[in-house]
Amino acid sequence: MKLIIEKDYETMSQTTANILLGLMSEDHRVNLAITAGNTPKRLYEIMVPQVKGRPYFENVHYYNFDEIPIVGSQGYGITMRNLNDLYFSPANIKKEQLHPLDETNWQTQDARLKEAGGLDLILMGIGEDGHFCGNMPGWTKFGATTYAVDISQAQAAKEALAAEVDGDLRKVPNEFYTMGPKSVMAAKRLVMFANGKKKAAIVKKAFFGAVTEAVPASILQLHPNLTLILDTEAASELADR
C-alpha cells in the first residue's frame, strides 16, 4: 500500500486527478471503474475541463462498480445518474465509452470485464462503517464476485437510500448490485481516497487494523497496487509516519 497524505481536500483531489489522467493517456484501451458520491465531487470538477473535447481520451472505458435501481423509473439507477451528473455528461463522454452495470446484466459483469482485459484501475471511497462499493459490513463475503444485495428486509438501509431518490421510499428497490471483494481485487490498480475528520477512525481501522469481513474495506490491504490518498483530517488518527 502506498500512503499519500495531502494537506486538504483540494490537493487530495488534484493528486487523484493526476493518477487518473496519467493512466488515461496511455496508448491502449483503459478500463476504469470510478466512484459516485461526495468524495469525488472536486475531483470531477478538476477533470471535466481536462477531458471534455479531447479525442485522445476516447480509449477510456468507464464502468460502475455498483448500482441501485430506481423503482418505477426508466434509465440509469442512482449510481450512474450521479456519475452522469458529475462527470460523464459535463465531460461529454460518448455513450460507447460507458458500460453500465445494472439489474439486467450484473450476472455477466465479471465475465464481460475479463473479456475486455480487466479493469486497469478502480477508484473508490470508504464509508464510515467500512463499506466499499456496495460491500456492507454484515453482508459481505470476501469471496464474493459481483452479486445482488437483498435489502427487502433491511428497513434502515432502505431509508438511507430513500434520501437519494427524493425521500420517496417507494422508489427504493429490494435489491441492489455490487462488485464483490473478489471482483475488486482482480483490478490491476486500486485507488482509495478519503477526506475529513469523520473518516479518520475507519481509515485507521480498515488500512492499519485487522483484515476482517466486519470491516469490508480491510481486504484491500492485500491488493499489490493500492494507493490510499487522504487529507490530513482523514489521516489524523494514524500514528506518526
Next chain:
Amino acid sequence: MKLIIEKDYETMSQTTANILLGLMSEDHRVNLAITAGNTPKRLYEIMVPQVKGRPYFENVHYYNFDEIPIVGSQGYGITMRNLNDLYFSPANIKKEQLHPLDETNWQTQDARLKEAGGLDLILMGIGEDGHFCGNMPGWTKFGATTYAVDISQAQAAKEALAAEVDGDLRKVPNEFYTMGPKSVMAAKRLVMFANGKKKAAIVKKAFFGAVTEAVPASILQLHPNLTLILDTEAASELADR
C-alpha cells in the same frame, strides 16, 4: 482462478513445469519463490535436466517463502536444504541466483523483494489443514507480511518438525519464518498445486468455500492471477465442472 485438472501426478507435474519454464525463458529478470516438500518432487525431476547447463536461465532468481532454522547447525535451514537437494544442487543453480530467507534477514524480506521488482511467481502446495507457506490455521492473520512464528509453546508443531531433522527435537527451533498472506498476495502470479486423495477435502474447502483465516489458503482465491493445478484425486470432491 484458473482450475487445471490433470489425470495424474505425472501430468500435473509436467503442466506445472511448463508454466515455470515458460516464464523463466522471458527476456528479463524473473523472481521465483518455489516450494519444498513432497508435492514438487516429480516437478523438480522434470526440471533439472531442462535447466542444468543452460545459461539462458541465469536471469532467474530464486527465493524461499519460509524457513525453519536447524538449531546448532550452520548453513541452510530445513526449507533451503530441501530445495537444494531436490533442485538447486542437481540443476547447478549459481549462488548468485539464490536469495535465502532465514533468521538473519526475514525482517527485510518484503523490502528486498520490492526493491528487486517483486516476485513474478510463487509456487505453493497446500497442507491438509489449509496452511500455505508457513501460514498455519490458528496463527495466521491475513494482514501479515513476512513474520516469525513462535512455536516455543507448541509441542505438536515441534514434534512434527522434528521428523525433518532426524527426529531430534533439540534441533527444532523456537520460531520459524514465513512470508505472510499480504506478502504472498503481492506476487504477480500464484500457482498452487496438489495431488492425492488426502488433499481433496481441503482443496474444496480452501478454493470453493469461505475466505477465512481458519483456512489460510482460502485468501488465495482473491489473487487476480491464481492457477490451481490438481490431479483427479485431489479434485475428486469438486462438483462436476
Next chain:
Amino acid sequence: MKLIIEKDYETMSQTTANILLGLMSEDHRVNLAITAGNTPKRLYEIMVPQVKGRPYFENVHYYNFDEIPIVGSQGYGITMRNLNDLYFSPANIKKEQLHPLDETNWQTQDARLKEAGGLDLILMGIGEDGHFCGNMPGWTKFGATTYAVDISQAQAAKEALAAEVDGDLRKVPNEFYTMGPKSVMAAKRLVMFANGKKKAAIVKKAFFGAVTEAVPASILQLHPNLTLILDTEAASELADR
C-alpha cells in the same frame, strides 16, 4: 533479446511448447498469433495432445498474422488452412477462439487487436531472405501496420506461392495480407524460432547485424521481450557465446 540454443529440432520444439503452454495457462484472456509453415510442425505435434480436450485453454484466442487467399476458393486462405491442418483441427480448437485475418478484414486488424487488449505473444519463423510474417525484403517499410502486398507484377513470388496451391498459378492472388513491423512490435512478447543449417546465415545477419529494411526481421532486435530459439545448426554461424 534472450538467446536459447537447443541441441536439436526436437528440443527446440519442446522449449517453444513450454513457452506457449505456460502463457496459455494464465488466468486471463490470452491472445496469440502463431505461425504456419514447416518450422512449427513438431511444435504442434507436441501441443495437440496437451491442448485437445482441455477446457482450461478456452481463454486462448488465436490470430494469424498473414494470409494468402486462394483465388476461386471459399473458406480459409493458405495460412489458416495450414494452421487448421497442423493444429486447430486436431486440437479441437473452438471456432469462437479463432480470429482469422483475411481479405475482408485486414484493414481493421490493428484496431480489433487493440480493442481485444493486444497480442500477448507472436510466434514467428524467419525466411532465408530475412522475411518475417509477410514482410519481404524490398517491399517492407518498418513503419507499416497491417497491409496488403501487391504481387500482381511479381512473377517469381507468384510462382513460389503456386507450390502451396497444387502448383496452380491461377489460384495465386494478386495481393496478400500481413501484419507490418509496427503491428508486430506492439505485441507484449515475441518468440522467433529457427532450425537447420540453411537458416544459420540469416539468423546471424538478422539478429546480430545491422537493423535495416533490407533484412526485415532485423527490426525485431528492438523489441523489449524477444526470445530467439535455435537448434545448434541454425546457431552455427554465431560467434562463441
Next chain:
Amino acid sequence: MKLIIEKDYETMSQTTANILLGLMSEDHRVNLAITAGNTPKRLYEIMVPQVKGRPYFENVHYYNFDEIPIVGSQGYGITMRNLNDLYFSPANIKKEQLHPLDETNWQTQDARLKEAGGLDLILMGIGEDGHFCGNMPGWTKFGATTYAVDISQAQAAKEALAAEVDGDLRKVPNEFYTMGPKSVMAAKRLVMFANGKKKAAIVKKAFFGAVTEAVPASILQLHPNLTLILDTEAASELADR
C-alpha cells in the same frame, strides 16, 4: 502511438506532469529517465512543488539517458548538472534515488537497468535534426545499446556543445554517452514532447514519415506505448486529425 495536442506550452507541460506524477504514485519501484534541456523547463517548475517534501515519492529512481562530461571538472556532466538545477535540487530528491550515467559506467548501463527491472518511462524531447537522447543523424544505428559517441573530429558538434560550458571549447570532451535506440525501446513507456513552430517540420517527419536512421527519432514510432505530446505550434504541419 497516442497523439496529444494541447493548446500551448503551459497545457502541454501540465499534461506531461500528470503522466509522470500518476506513474510515480504507484506502489512499486518506479524507474524514470528524464530529459534535460529547454522543453522540460515549465514541466519541472510544475513538478517541484508537488514532489518536494513528499516522502511518498521516494520509490522513484531517476536515470539520465545521456551525459556529456565536462573536461577538467569534477562531479556531474552537462546533463546531470542541468537536471540537478531544474529538478533534483529544488525538489530535494535524495542522492539514493539518483543513478547517474557517466564516463565511468556507461558500459554497464543496460545491465544495471535490466537488473533494476527496466525503465518504466523515458521522457524525451526531439531535436530539429531528428535526434533523441544523444542519437544524432549520421551517427546513429538503430541496433545500438548504450554507447560512446566519438566527436573528436566533429568540430561543429564540439562548438555547439561549448555553449553549454561557458563557451569554453577546452571543456568539451572527445566523446559523450547515450542510451541507443535499442536501450530506449526496452522501456515500458515512452513519452516524447515538443513545442513551438520550429519543431513542427521534424515532428511530422519523425512520427508521420518513414522509419529511417537518417531521422533517429522515427524508430520510436515502433514502440508499443508511445505518447507524443505537442502544443498546437509543434503540431501545425500535421494533416487535419
